[in-house]
Amino acid sequence: MVANRPERRSGLCYDLHSHSTCSDGLLSPAGLVRRAAANGVDVLALTDHDSTAGLEEAHIAAHEAGITLINGVEISVSWGDQPIHIVALGVDPGCPALAAGLARQRAIREERAIRIAERLDRLGLTGSLAGAAAHAGEAPPGRSHFARFLVEHGHARDLQRAFKRYLGRSGAAYVPCRWAALEEVLPWIQAAGGRAVVAHPVRYRMTRRRLLRFLDAFGAVGGDAIEVISGRQNADQTRAVADLARSFALYASVGSDFHAPGAGWSELGRIIPLPAGCVPVWADW
Ligand code: MN
Ligand code: MN
Ligand code: MN
Numbered sequence: 001m002v003a004n005r006p007e008r009r010s011g012l013c014y015d016l017h018s019h020s021t022c023s024d025g026l027l028s029p030a031g032l033v034r035r036a037a038a039n040g041v042d043v044l045a046l047t048d049h050d051s052t053a054g055l056e057e058a059h060i061a062a063h064e065a066g067i068t069l070i071n072g073v074e075i076s077v078s079w080g081d082q083p084i085h086i087v088a089l090g091v092d093p094g095c096p097a098l099a100a101g102l103a104r105q106r107a108i109r110e111e112r113a114i115r116i117a118e119r120l121d122r123l124g125l126t127g128s129l130a131g132a133a134a135h136a137g138e139a140p141p142g143r144s145h146f147a148r149f150l151v152e153h154g155h156a157r158d159l160q161r162a163f164k165r166y167l168g169r170s171g172a173a174y175v176p177c178r179w180a181a182l183e184e185v186l187p188w189i190q191a192a193g194g195r196a197v198v199a200h201p202v203r204y205r206m207t208r209r210r211l212l213r214f215l216d217a218f219g220a221v222g223g224d225a226i227e228v229i230s231g232r233q234n235a236d237q238t239r240a241v242a243d244l245a246r247s248f249a250l251y252a253s254v255g256s257d258f259h260a261p262g263a264g265w266s267e268l269g270r271i272i273p274l275p276a277g278c279v280p281v282w283a284d285w
Helices: 029-038 055-065 096-122 128-136 143-152 159-167 182-191 208-220 235-247
Strands: 043-046 068-079 082-089 195-198 225-230 251-255
Touching (some): 043 055, 055 068, 068 096, 068 182, 096 143, 128 143, 143 159, 195 251, 225 235
Parallel strands (some): 043 068, 195 225, 225 251
Antiparallel strands (some): 068 082
16 A cells, blocks of 8 residues: 555545546445545545446445545536536435436447447457456446557557557547537536536646636536646646636645556545645535
């Protein structure tokens, strides 16, 4: 386990973005919770892609480990043709509007998986649908499951290269995906009693102008927060996002976006303190 304890300026250690085997993470929900607790996390949100299936198991493990688990889900949305990830925190997974919306998202993912496999077939890389499904387990196969298949069969040296060459936007097997629209998804989150958070804002490679337009649109549909501390980003990026949080009057959230132990992903609970002037998304929890 990780030796460095997270820095704590005050109070509890929050990590509000993480993945389990119920989407594209490598640890089971219970394993994830145990690792978070060992790393000093006090409040963890499990935020699998378009799925709340891991929450029940995670709650049991959190109770045993003595940490607080927040019900979360990371929802892929389309803002025009720009894909954006929205983390929903504090949702009721039983909410019918949310459950129906997530079921539709999973159907979109299944369809995309079939089309990615068709493209890979045409490139002579056969067997990818079954291969990705084997990595996905119960979850619908997503691009990272295809990436694991490609690495496993020697078609790419690592996951990054699998995305670059095949699965990413300029890859040979890229399939553009139409997720639910931003203005459709926010009401699911609101009906479920949750807060909507813009995930990893520096990862979209949007121009500043476009990001500002997006945040206007996000505010207009009742968006609540933005991840000021996210996975791997540098101090300049953190400062810039903190400024955006303040100027758009958004709450600030923090999350590792942990997927797997080891290189390539941030570690659970490695969360630096929020810059001064940010209002944490948990301020009134
Ligand atoms: Mn992921
Ligand atoms: Mn994401
Ligand atoms: Mn994520």
